[in-house]
Amino acid sequence: xxxxxxxxxxxxxxxxxxxxxxxxxxxxxxxxxxxxxxxxxxxxxxxxxxxxxxxxxxxxxxxxxxxxxxxxxxxxxxxxxxxxxxxxxxxxxxxxxxxxxxxxxxxxxxxxxxxxxxxxxxxxxxxxxxxxxxxxxxxxxxxxxxxxxxxxxxxxxxxxxxxxxxxxxxxxxxxxxxxxxxxxxxxxxxxxxxxxxxxxxxxxxxxxxxxxxxxxxxxxxxxxxxxxxxxxxxxxxxxxxxxxxxxxxxxxxxxxxxxxxxxxxxxxxxxxxxxxxxxxxxxxxxxxxxxxxxxxxxxxxxxxxxxxxxxxxxxxxxxxxxxxxxxxxxxxxxxxxxxxxxxxxxxxxxxxxxxxxxxxxxxxxxxxxxxxxxxxxxxxxxxxxxxxxxxxxxxxxxxxxxxxxxxxxxxxxxxxxxxxxxxxxxxxxxxxxxxxxxxxxxxxxxxxxxxxxxxxxxxxxxxxxxxxxxxxxxxxxxxxxxxxxxxxxxxxxxxxxxxxxxxxxxxxxxxxxxxxxxx
Ligand code: UD1
Ligand code: MG
Numbered sequence: 001x002x003x004x005x006x007x008x009x010x011x012x013x014x015x016x017x018x019x020x021x022x023x024x025x026x027x028x029x030x031x032x033x034x035x036x037x038x039x040x041x042x043x044x045x046x047x048x049x050x051x052x053x054x055x056x057x058x059x060x061x062x063x064x065x066x067x068x069x070x071x072x073x074x075x076x077x078x079x080x081x082x083x084x085x086x087x088x089x090x091x092x093x094x095x096x097x098x099x100x101x102x103x104x105x106x107x108x109x110x111x112x113x114x115x116x117x118x119x120x121x122x123x124x125x126x127x128x129x130x131x132x133x134x135x136x137x138x139x140x141x142x143x144x145x146x147x148x149x150x151x152x153x154x155x156x157x158x159x160x161x162x163x164x165x166x167x168x169x170x171x172x173x174x175x176x177x178x179x180x181x182x183x184x185x186x187x188x189x190x191x192x193x194x195x196x197x198x199x200x201x202x203x204x205x206x207x208x209x210x211x212x213x214x215x216x217x218x219x220x221x222x223x224x225x226x227x228x229x230x231x232x233x234x235x236x237x238x239x240x241x242x243x244x245x246x247x248x249x250x251x252x253x254x255x256x257x258x259x260x261x262x263x264x265x266x267x268x269x270x271x272x273x274x275x276x277x278x279x280x281x282x283x284x285x286x287x288x289x290x291x292x293x294x295x296x297x298x299x300x301x302x303x304x305x306x307x308x309x310x311x312x313x314x315x316x317x318x319x320x321x322x323x324x325x326x327x328x329x330x331x332x333x334x335x336x337x338x339x340x341x342x343x344x345x346x347x348x349x350x351x352x353x354x355x356x357x358x359x360x361x362x363x364x365x366x367x368x369x370x371x372x373x374x375x376x377x378x379x380x381x382x383x384x385x386x387x388x389x390x391x392x393x394x395x396x397x398x399x400x401x402x403x404x405x406x407x408x409x410x411x412x413x414x415x416x417x418x419x420x421x422x423x424x425x426x427x428x429x430x431x432x433x434x435x436x437x438x439x440x441x442x443x444x445x446x447x448x449x450x451x452x453x454x455x456x457x458x459x460x461x462x463x464x465x466x467x468x469x470x471x472x473x474x475x476x477x478x479x480x481x482x483x484x485x486x487x488x489x490x491x492x493x494x495x496x497x498x499x500x501x502x503x504x505x506x507x508x509x510x511x512x513x514x515x516x517x518x519x
Pocket of ligand 2 (some may be wrong): 233
């Protein structure tokens with residue numbers, strides 16, 4: 001003998017949502033971290049149902065795949081042709097023949113519904129021993145919604161779809177939210193008796209209430225304290241309005257737990273995000289997915305964080321980050337791009353116009369300006385000069401670069417992976433490093449500088465540079481001396497023009513120090 005099933009959740013999600021004008025089924029449109037359907041499933045979670053059935057039809061494959069991703073416990077039930085909400089629930093219950101106790105039905109397009117409201121509805125329903133309980137709300141504009149028609153004693157008489165209303169019923173502002181609790185056995189019987197005698201020729205779930213009221217079963221109305229919870233979504237204008245309402249709700253929630261949000265109107269925090277106390281979020285900021293912002297961290301303005309962790313006291317300014325991990329006290333931006341697996345250890349710095357991918361920046365290490373770091377490990381307290389490129393890709397393979405603890409890489413350097421710069425080593429500015437630099441060594445590949453005296457007066461006569469050189473005391477004599485020196489030294493065929501592109505090995509004794517790297 002099978003166990004009695006005490007609670008079953010049925011989510012209606014087979015409709016097309018024509019007015020969305022979208023290739024995506026309506027219930028899969030996202031707002032703030034979940035799809036419409038995902039929000040409804042989350043609200044139904046505390047019902048602790050034995051089974052959760054989701055009626056799918058339009059875009060059934062897409063909706064089913066989505067369920068697999070976000071709600072492994074939910075079972076899709078196919079309603080191949082959509083003959084109305086009553087028909088949908090009937091099909092769902094056919095696949096749950098052992099359902100007893102309470103059946104909770106939710107429209108799949110009511111994303112602002114709170115879990116607490118569903119719990120209250122079910123508790124009220126079960127306490128009253130009702131045959132059916134509907135969630136209702138008093139709204140300013142009931143257009144398009146089913147009306148709650150009450151009898152002289154104030155009890156529910158029937159639910160009437162707008163297109164089937166009399167003028168007097170049409171004036172009612174108490175509406176059906178599309179969220180219900182039913183007694184399973186009574187519901188099953190009632191669904192078998194539904195007619196299609198209405199303006200749409202559909203089986204209306206709502207007609208079950210009229211049936212029960214007429215046969216003297218207990219029907220109850222649970223009025224939602226916050227009518228915004230019951231708002232459905234039929235087109236993209238409504239979708240945007242729901243998104244704004246949810247944004248305000250989420251922001252308010254975080255502010256009440258001790259987060260400062262400087263401009264709530266331009267701050268969009270997914271319901272899946274967490275923030276620590278005294279975190280500050282500045283304007284035009286989106287926090288998405290599995291993002292977690294630690295206590296007293298500062299994020300924004302103009303920042304998007306997706307699946308990114310920000311440690312306590314860190315600062316993230318005008319940054320786009322995806323799948324990154326910013327350690328406590330670290331500093332990012334302005335204008336940084338952190339890509340998946342970018343990890344900044346405690347107090348590390350990634351500065352302006354820096355892109356980091358799949359790399360670790362060690363504790364207190366600095367990458368302050370204009371740098372690409374890919375597939376690298378940078379040791380603690382290392383300093384990477386402006387314009388350094390971690391050359392990780394040879395057109396076929398990605399390779400790794402290691403920079404040791406407290407190493408110092410001069411500006412405009414290419415580190416051609418695979419390569420290692422040892423602990424405490426220096427790399428001279430402008431070097432292309434293709435071989436390892438041992439710990440404590442200076443790596444230099446830069447050409448030695450030579451100056452061709454008087455070149456500008458000879459080769460750029462009449463320019464503003466030549467005039468400036470003359471004002472600086474350069475004379476025709478110096479120019480001539482430079483030409484003579486060049487004639488005596490250069491190999492045949494080499495032109496003066498080439499000379500400025502040529503070079504030789506850098507001299508010893510002129511290490512890349514303060515002049516070649518940046519703080
Ligand atoms: C329904 C209610 C209405 C209520 C409104 C609240 C009925 C008859 N009417 O109207 O009283 O005020 O919701 O939003 O129930 N669906 C299916 N299969 C179907 C038909 C619909 O799965 O055959 C799903 C839809 O995908 C949607 C939900 O059921 O998620 C509601 O359907 P919809 O067509 O939006 O009903 P409304 O006309 O809005
Ligand atoms: Mg609807």
